[in-house]
Amino acid sequence: MRMTLAVHPQLYSIHSFSPETPLPAAVFCQPMFFIGKTREELSVVVPAELELDSLETETDWRCFEILGPLGFSMTGILSRVSGTLADASISIFAISTFDTDYILVKRDKLKQAIGALKRSGYQIIEYPAQTE
Numbered sequence: 001m002r003m004t005l006a007v008h009p010q011l012y013s014i015h016s017f018s019p020e021t022p023l024p025a026a027v028f029c030q031p032m033f034f035i036g037k038t039r040e041e042l043s044v045v046v047p048a049e050l051e052l053d054s055l056e057t058e059t060d061w062r063c064f065e066i067l068g069p070l071g072f073s074m075t076g077i078l079s080r081v082s083g084t085l086a087d088a089s090i091s092i093f094a095i096s097t098f099d100t101d102y103i104l105v106k107r108d109k110l111k112q113a114i115g116a117l118k119r120s121g122y123q124i125i126e127y128p129a130q131t132e
Helices: 025-029 077-087 107-119
Strands: 004-007 012-017 034-037 042-047 056-066 093-096 101-106 123-126
Touching: 004 107, 056 077, 056 107, 077 093, 077 101, 077 107, 101 107, 107 123
Parallel strands: 004 123
Antiparallel strands: 004 056, 012 042, 012 056, 034 042, 056 101, 093 101
16 A cells, blocks of 8 residues: 655744743634644744744745554654655654644755655645635
């Protein structure tokens, strides 16, 4: 079975906050967002349209979704995808949920990433942009 990755149409931004920072309610209204908190930091990934007053911001990220659900017994999926991209000199920001993994790459590396993944046997589909 070929693994399939879907490319999301949105641009995303990655924000860094101090761990005690309260997040604005607008974060929780986004169609997709990720939050990670440790003793040292609070990281938030949101669609780029949402501007946040963070300590640092990394902009212009595109998102690959590894289509799942991926069971916890499946091993090495994220490693193989990230290894393929590392071999192509493409930096990533990886996020995992209960059901699947997401890999963000800089927008200017998206075509290169798609090419590397296709050459490694991955199927790539593109989600259409949402219309209101």
